[in-house]
Amino acid sequence: MSTKATPDELVSTSELLTPSSSSPRLLEILNSISTSIEAGGEPEQSQKLVSDLISFLNSVSDEAVSDPDNENAKNKAFDVLSQLHQYVCSPSLNEATVDALSFELPKAASRFGGVSDKCLVIAGEVIDRFVSLCSPREMLPILCEALDSPSEMISGSSYFVPLLAGLSKVLISIQRRHFEQLKTAIPIVLKVLKVVSSELDNDCTELKDLYDGALSIANSVHSVCVKLEGSVNEKIRALLGLYVLQIMALASFNGNFKVSSSQYLVAQLSSFLPYCGLSYLGLITGSDVDRMISTAFGEDVDEYVSCLSYVKHGAALSVIWGHISDVAVTAAKEDLGVLQVELQNDRMKRWDAIGMLKHILNSLSVPWESKKCAINILICITESNNSQKCDEEQADNTSYMPNLYSALQAVQKVIMFAPDSELRRHAFNAFKRILADVPTSQRFDILKALITNSESPSMIAILLDIVKGEMHKDRENKAHPLSPFWSASVLELVELVLRPPKGGPPPLPEHGDAVLSALNFYRFVLITESTGKTNYTGVVFKNNLEKAYNEWLLPLRTLVSGIVAENEGDHDEMTVDILCSLNPIELVLYRCIELVEEKLKQST
Numbered sequence: 001m002s003t004k005a006t007p008d009e010l011v012s013t014s015e016l017l018t019p020s021s022s023s024p025r026l027l028e029i030l031n032s033i034s035t036s037i038e039a040g041g042e043p044e045q046s047q048k049l050v051s052d053l054i055s056f057l058n059s060v061s062d063e064a065v066s067d068p069d070n071e072n073a074k075n076k077a078f079d080v081l082s083q084l085h086q087y088v089c090s091p092s093l094n095e096a097t098v099d100a101l102s103f104e105l106p107k108a109a110s111r112f113g114g115v116s117d118k119c120l121v122i123a124g125e126v127i128d129r130f131v132s133l134c135s136p137r138e139m140l141p142i143l144c145e146a147l148d149s150p151s152e153m154i155s156g157s158s159y160f161v162p163l164l165a166g167l168s169k170v171l172i173s174i175q176r177r178h179f180e181q182l183k184t185a186i187p188i189v190l191k192v193l194k195v196v197s198s199e200l201d202n203d204c205t206e207l208k209d210l211y212d213g214a215l216s217i218a219n220s221v222h223s224v225c226v227k228l229e230g231s232v233n234e235k236i237r238a239l240l241g242l243y244v245l246q247i248m249a250l251a252s253f254n255g256n257f258k259v260s261s262s263q264y265l266v267a268q269l270s271s272f273l274p275y276c277g278l279s280y281l282g283l284i285t286g287s288d289v290d291r292m293i294s295t296a297f298g299e300d301v302d303e304y305v306s307c308l309s310y311v312k313h314g315a316a317l318s319v320i321w322g323h324i325s326d327v328a329v330t331a332a333k334e335d336l337g338v339l340q341v342e343l344q345n346d347r348m349k350r351w352d353a354i355g356m357l358k359h360i361l362n363s364l365s366v367p368w369e370s371k372k373c374a375i376n377i378l379i380c381i382t383e384s385n386n387s388q389k390c391d392e393e394q395a396d397n398t399s400y401m402p403n404l405y406s407a408l409q410a411v412q413k414v415i416m417f418a419p420d421s422e423l424r425r426h427a428f429n430a431f432k433r434i435l436a437d438v439p440t441s442q443r444f445d446i447l448k449a450l451i452t453n454s455e456s457p458s459m460i461a462i463l464l465d466i467v468k469g470e471m472h473k474d475r476e477n478k479a480h481p482l483s484p485f486w487s488a489s490v491l492e493l494v495e496l497v498l499r500p501p502k503g504g505p506p507p508l509p510e511h512g513d514a515v516l517s518a519l520n521f522y523r524f525v526l527i528t529e530s531t532g533k534t535n536y537t538g539v540v541f542k543n544n545l546e547k548a549y550n551e552w553l554l555p556l557r558t559l560v561s562g563i564v565a566e567n568e569g570d571h572d573e574m575t576v577d578i579l580c581s582l583n584p585i586e587l588v589l590y591r592c593i594e595l596v597e598e599k600l601k602q603s604t
Helices: 024-038 043-066 071-088 095-102 105-114 117-133 136-147 157-173 178-199 204-226 230-255 263-275 280-285 287-304 311-324 326-331 336-345 347-362 368-381 398-417 421-437 440-453 457-476 489-498 512-531 542-567 573-603
Strands: none
Touching: 024 043, 024 071, 024 095, 043 071, 043 095, 043 105, 071 105, 071 117, 095 105, 095 117, 095 136, 105 117, 105 136, 105 157, 117 136, 117 157, 136 157, 136 178, 157 178, 157 204, 178 204, 178 230, 178 287, 204 230, 204 263, 230 263, 230 287, 230 311, 263 311, 263 326, 280 287, 280 311, 280 336, 280 347, 287 311, 311 326, 311 336, 311 347, 311 368, 336 347, 336 368, 347 368, 347 398, 347 421, 368 398, 368 421, 398 421, 398 440, 398 457, 421 440, 421 457, 440 457, 440 489, 457 489, 457 512, 489 512, 489 542, 512 542, 512 573, 542 573
């Protein structure tokens, strides 16, 4: 390592540390280190003395951090750290001593960051001193190792703040192999942010310090990038873009920042988007994310999956923030009106956007305010567009269906679990609009899959009502002969509810909503086919009538009658509720039985 000290300055540092210092033990250790190294002692002895120093410093910082109300411990920590700072700032600190201390002292100094704001400042100055004395090539792995220390992940943000500040200075000073060095450091920083931010409550001060450090890293990467050209510039810009998106997601999770207090952070992050070649359209459709990952990591992406786990969330959240904050959209240099028109007019891009927003709706970490905005975006971009209706059935859209299916599942979660009724209504509106955007040839398959895989009786009831509505619409438009909704598959949906795959009649009253909807659905199909003298679904075939009668309706009647008989005469509130929930089921059930019996008589 190289230092700024000249040979004439390399005098014993023990001359600068006197017994009047606040910690005799620290004085003793530091003087011993200086004496041993300057005398050319055995390396093992010097290493042991450095280990003693680190153990002493850790004991002092741990005592102060573990008992925040102990002013004596805090004062001692401040005095010890100040004395250490005086020592490392000595112009006579020789190169060998710097070598011996640089590997461990930045980490030990950072542990004082949680003691007090004054200690946090001095800890940063200690690290800055080593950054100024040592080469970037040597300091980069030292700071990365200190950051990537599992034992320190529970120390809180104050431990990492001075290390991030030091790393940001080191990154600017890198002279060669820029991308390789950054590709090593960035995942470690993102790991720290992910772990530490998830542990913090809504303490905006701690979070602000942590993300200020993250921003300083982004600014340093930007400074490195602007000095380079060609493929290296392209790779670093892609890496910077991914870094920004991951931070955008982490900073938006769990309500860590209120909208008012996060304006600056979001604006700063958004300002990097144009430089990285990122647009709201490319972010909301995911194309920019895929491009950046390919550019930055190529086939090595699997090694970095864990640190990039939220980049798609961040891409969608960047656009959501643009809708929430004027500052963000201005910093991103975007036009939301142009984005809206583009998505409304291009079905493939719209479907990609729907698929990206599912990451927001599925996440337990994203606050409801952001999910509300995502739902509003879905409603906006799925406004009726007839320009593509003519060729929707001819295009091969099958590759998009799994994405749309999972997006609809995500919207279902909002319908079921949103805390306020208005958001639930908006989510249901978005759900219907997305379904309407799916070509008819695939719409039934998606609805069938949603029903089959749903564990919510209420949602199954809603989905069956939607299928019934589609069938009614087809009937009015006289499209039923060619429609997948008027096929034998619809009876499978009824059977799924009235005779569950696990056997036996459906559990009541728990599945009452689904059972009532299935009975009404079956009655609708049977009456419609009978009155229209059609049999597109096969519902009036004798074998299907007998199956419905013997396997669906009669077992259900036995179950309902048994529950009613068992609770008859009991007037407590729960029993009354059970009987009331069974009343409509019983009425529709007996009507279905009558209709089937009547059709069976006609077939004999």
